[in-house]
Amino acid sequence: MRLLLDLRNVSELAEREQLAREADEHxxxxxxxxxxxxxxxxxxxxxxxxxxxxxxxxxxxxxDVHPTTLAEEISVLDQITKRRTMIIFRGPSRSKTxxxxxxxxxxxxxxxxxxxxxxxxxxxxxxxxxxxxxxPEDLTQLAAIVDEYRDSQAAxxxxxxxRSIKQLARHAVGRAASTxxxxxxxxxxxxxxxxxx
Amino acid sequence: MDMGIxxxxxxxxxxxPRSFGQAYQELVEDARMAEDNGIHSLWLSEHHAxxxxxxxxxxxxxxxxxxxxxxxxxxxxxxxxxxxxxxxxANAANLLNEQSSxxxxxxxxxxxxxxxxEIKQRDMSQRLxxxxxxxxxxxxxxxxxxxVGISSEKAAERAGRRGLGLFISGAFSKxxxxxxxxxxxxxxxxxxxxxxxxxxVGLLRNLWIVDSPAERRQALNWVRSSYLVYAxxxxxxxxxGVDFVSQIETSMDEVEKSATVGSAEEIAAELDGYDxxxxxxxxxxxxxxxxxxxxxxxxxxxxxxxxxxDSGVKL
Numbered sequence: 466m467r468l469l470l471d472l473r474n475v476s477e478l479a480e481r482e483q484l485a486r487e488a489d490e491h492x493x494x495x496x497x498x499x500x501x502x503x504x505x506x507x508x509x510x511x512x513x514x515x516x517x518x519x520x521x522x523x524x525x526x527x528x529d530v531h532p533t534t535l536a537e538e539i540s541v542l543d544q545i546t547k548r549r550t551m552i553i554f555r556g557p558s559r560s561k562t563x564x565x566x567x568x569x570x571x572x573x574x575x576x577x578x579x580x581x582x583x584x585x586x587x588x589x590x591x592x593x594x595x596x597x598x599x600x601p602e603d604l605t606q607l608a609a610i611v612d613e614y615r616d617s618q619a620a621x622x623x624x625x626x627x628r629s630i631k632q633l634a635r636h637a638v639g640r641a642a643s644t645x646x647x648x649x650x651x652x653x654x655x656x657x658x659x660x661x662x
Numbered sequence: 663m664d665m666g667i668x669x670x671x672x673x674x675x676x677x678x679p680r681s682f683g684q685a686y687q688e689l690v691e692d693a694r695m696a697e698d699n700g701i702h703s704l705w706l707s708e709h710h711a712x713x714x715x716x717x718x719x720x721x722x723x724x725x726x727x728x729x730x731x732x733x734x735x736x737x738x739x740x741x742x743x744x745x746x747x748x749x750x751x752a753n754a755a756n757l758l759n760e761q762s763s764x765x766x767x768x769x770x771x772x773x774x775x776x777x778x779x780e781i782k783q784r785d786m787s788q789r790l791x792x793x794x795x796x797x798x799x800x801x802x803x804x805x806x807x808x809x810v811g812i813s814s815e816k817a818a819e820r821a822g823r824r825g826l827g828l829f830i831s832g833a834f835s836k837x838x839x840x841x842x843x844x845x846x847x848x849x850x851x852x853x854x855x856x857x858x859x860x861x862x863v864g865l866l867r868n869l870w871i872v873d874s875p876a877e878r879r880q881a882l883n884w885v886r887s888s889y890l891v892y893a894x895x896x897x898x899x900x901x902x903g904v905d906f907v908s909q910i911e912t913s914m915d916e917v918e919k920s921a922t923v924g925s926a927e928e929i930a931a932e933l934d935g936y937d938x939x940x941x942x943x944x945x946x947x948x949x950x951x952x953x954x955x956x957x958x959x960x961x962x963x964x965x966x967x968x969x970x971x972d973s974g975v976k977l
Contacts, residue, residue: 478761503721503750504757510725511761514690530747531782537710537718544672544686545726576781580672580682580715 466615466641467494469522469623470630471597472512481508482515484630491634495520495551497623502526506538513546520549522623524592527556527564533576535560536567543582550582552589565589590621597623604636608648611640632660663933663974665967666942667696667959668705668739668866672723673714675891678948682715686726688952693727695956697734699963703767705739705942709895710778716895721754728762737767739829739866739942740811744792745773745782748799755806768804769829769864770796771811775895797824809864815845822849825861832866832944833920836935839865843937864940868921869929871961878923885921886914888947926961930969938974 470488472481485496496519500508509523523542527535543550552568554561563573568587571577596619600607614622622641626633635654640646670692672685693704706723709716717723720738727736736758741751751768758766772789773779779786800808801824809827812818813834821828828846830839843863850860868888870881893910922932933941943966945958 500757501753503747503753506719506722507725507754507757507761510722511729514726514729530750533781534719534746534750538722541672541686541717541719542722544682545722547683574781576711579711579713579718580674583683 466611466619467621468633468638468641469493469495469497469520469595469621470633471497471623471625473497473499473524474625478508478511482512485512485516485519487630488634489516489519491631492638493519493630493634494638495522495621497522497524497553499524502528503530506542509542509550510545513542513549516549518549520551521546522551522553524553525555527554527560530556532560532563533567533573536564536578539564539568539587540578540580540582543584543587544580546583548583550584550587552587553592553595554589555592561589561591595619595621595623597625599625600633600637602628607636608640611637615641615644629660635660663936663938663970664702664940665962665970666703666705666735666737666864666940667692667701667945667962668942669707669944669946670704670717670723671707671709671891671946672717673712673891673948675714675948677887677890685715686723689723690726690730692955692959693731693734693736695959696963697731699960700967701734701959701963702940702967703735703737703942705737705769707739707946708741709775710742710745711781712895714891714894721751721758724758724766725761728758728765731765733765735765735767736762737809738769739864740769740771740809742773742778743770743796743800744784744789745778746796748796749803751796752800752803752806755800755804759806766806767809768800768806769809769811769827770800771829794820797826807862809862812842812846815842818842818846819849822846822861823853825850825854825857827862827864829864829942830866830938832868833917835920840937862939863937864942865936865938866942866944867933868917868923869941869943869962870921870923870945871926871929871958871966872923873925881923882918882921884947884949885923886918887949888944889914889917891948926965926969929966930973933970934973936974941970 475481505525509521566573636651674680706720708720710718724736755768772793809829810821811829813831868885872878
């Protein structure tokens with residue numbers, strides 16, 4: 466399971482960029498961003514410019530927009546992010562089908578994206594495909610929650626977290642990825658290399 | 663007048679194939695370089711469903727350039743408004759301005775390629791109606807500086823009546839340009855006589871700074887070859903009145919004639935006759951090597967911009 470840090474409710478761009486940089490630095494798999502309707506890829510592009518590695522998961526509103534227009538925006542974004550784009554799509558299922566096909570490099574009603582996405586295929590999910598949770602400060606409780614989602618075979622987990630990103634990375638990324646996470650190593654690391662909150 | 667540069671189209675053309683990743687990376691680098699050299703603005707251009715990936719979504723591209731810079735203005739020259747949902751455009755423009763402390767300019771135009779309307783299921787014969795409805799929607803939802811790409815007096819008047827800026831095509835003579843500007847200004851004055859500051863006027867020019875006859879010839883060849891891109895775009899458009907195939911050499915000759923190529927002093931003298939607030943130097947051709955593009959960006963900012971600083975609007 467891969468962790469996606471939720472930045473959608475962080476109000477200031479500067480803070481979102483800083484958190485995204487920290488996620489980038491400490492190996493969080495993805496950050497979730499959004500914007501006003503039509504501005505989602507603008508926000509994602511700004512975050513992409515501030516980062517190098519982290520996946521930019523864009524929560525987009527697909528209502529009242531032609532799916533080709535949305536696909537063009539996302540395809541350009543994928544060129545800007547250098548293959549780091551992933552989509553959470555909210556809107557009509559028919560539009561989602563068209564969008565996913567276009568972002569997979571396939572023609573829809575004779576249209577094929579130009580430029581194409583940088584990735585072979587940009588993943589498109591619905592909100593219900595990816596669980597979300599607020600992770601608690603208590604590391605024992607955090608471990609139990611991450612274990613629960615991981616063991617339920619979730620591919621991704623969107624997490625809200627208000628403490629150090631490095632601490633999230635230290636205690637949750639490896640645990641989310643593996644059933645044999647050595648908690649002792651993370652706990653010892655907290656003693657050897659304490660993290661300022 | 664201010665000096666901007668354009669048009670960044672982010673293509674991979676048949677004349678100069680490249681990776682799109684490189685094109686978007688260079689947009690960010692070029693915006694930084696232009697900023698470092700004191701250039702006022704960088705302008706992007708839009709088309710859809712063209713073989714070379716001509717940028718179909720300018721807002722994310724503008725966001726990348728704005729996020730990577732601190733002072734340069736970034737504009738769309740132009741976004742094809744009838745092909746978009748205006749409220750989404752307004753939301754994106756407002757966000758860009760919020761994130762960049764007001765450095766985004768929204769240039770809009772109507773579009774002319776049938777395929778672009780077809781793929782968005784829009785009726786091209788209704789494009790003026792769509793454009794006006796779009797401008798009405800923008801008026802009520804965004805304070806973003808808005809410019810209208812025009813090529814006729816009627817269009818200039820429409821922009822003037824709305825109090826919107828003009829973005830004038832690069833191939834017109836000085837007389838035609840100043841006629842368009844007068845039509846714009848007169849319509850603006852009649853629409854609201856109480857306003858003090860007229861809406862701005864921007865002029866796109868094919869332009870290159872050179873030091874020798876050989877460099878001049880080279881630059882003019884780049885200008886000519888750039889026309890091929892537009893001939894290709896027009897190839898499938900049946901309502902432009904131009905036969906892009908049989909008239910290619912004639913059209914290239916005309917584009918060459920309208921180009922402003924010379925020393926910085928010669929170009930400044932030529933531009934002095936235009937009553938405009940902004941000249942967008944069209945240097946985003948696909949033929950010049952990167953070193954030549956870098957050099958001309960530096961020279962526009964460091965040599966030409968200071969010479970034309972006090973030129974411009976006199977109407």
